[in-house]
Amino acid sequence: xxxxxxxxxxxxxxxxxxxxxxxxxxxxxxxxxxxxxxxxxxxxxxxxxxxxxxxxxxxxxxxxxxxxxxxxxxxxxxxxxxxxxxxxxxxxxxxxxxxxxxxxxxxxxxxxxxxxxxxxxxxxxxxxxxxxxxxxxxxxxxxxxxxxxxxxxxxx
Numbered sequence: 001x002x003x004x005x006x007x008x009x010x011x012x013x014x015x016x017x018x019x020x021x022x023x024x025x026x027x028x029x030x031x032x033x034x035x036x037x038x039x040x041x042x043x044x045x046x047x048x049x050x051x052x053x054x055x056x057x058x059x060x061x062x063x064x065x066x067x068x069x070x071x072x073x074x075x076x077x078x079x080x081x082x083x084x085x086x087x088x089x090x091x092x093x094x095x096x097x098x099x100x101x102x103x104x105x106x107x108x109x110x111x112x113x114x115x116x117x118x119x120x121x122x123x124x125x126x127x128x129x130x131x132x133x134x135x136x137x138x139x140x141x142x143x144x145x146x147x148x149x150x151x152x153x154x155x156x
Contacts, residue, residue: 015080021127022073028124029066032117036063043111054106055114061100062121068097069128076135089135096132099125 036059044052075094078084088094099122107118 017131018073018076018080021069021124021131022077024127025066025069025073025124028117028120029063029070032059032062032066032121035059035113035117039111039113043114047111051109055110058102058106058110058114058118061102062117064097065099065121065125068099069124072096072128072132076131096125096128099129 040055040059044055047055072095075084075089079086079089084094102118102122107115110118
């Protein structure tokens with residue numbers, strides 16, 4: 001089945017991948033929120049001051065990574081429903097935001113739960129990045145003239 005506004009097929013698998021990623025992102029965001037609100041304070045109490053600062057920084061990185069994924073997924077849903085033209089997905093503002101690099105030495109100093117959240121958020125981000133790379137390959141117009149045609153068709 002081809003959606004009228006998208007140049008790629010909206011298949012059952014496509015929808016399930018996005019929906020599954022969205023559910024995983026929401027669950028992980030909730031887990032991260034619970035950790036930051038409670039367990040990170042308990043974990044931080046037993047840590048050296050510099051490690052507490054590092055824990056706060058890593059918590060912010062996890063949160064940012066998750067928010068980038070969720071924003072990208074909501075943009076994909078808007079494209080699927082025709083609220084956003086597919087060509088807009090290629091603009092930098094609509095792309096998956098960058099993920100900060102995790103220093104393995106710093107991650108190794110984190111409590112188990114924090115390390116789990118760091119790893120899980122990185123895996124989730126990689127899943128979104130793989131999907132986005134697939135869209136970019138499919139959605140990129142063959143020529144500037146085709147890009148203009150797509151924009152005109154989308155009413156931009």
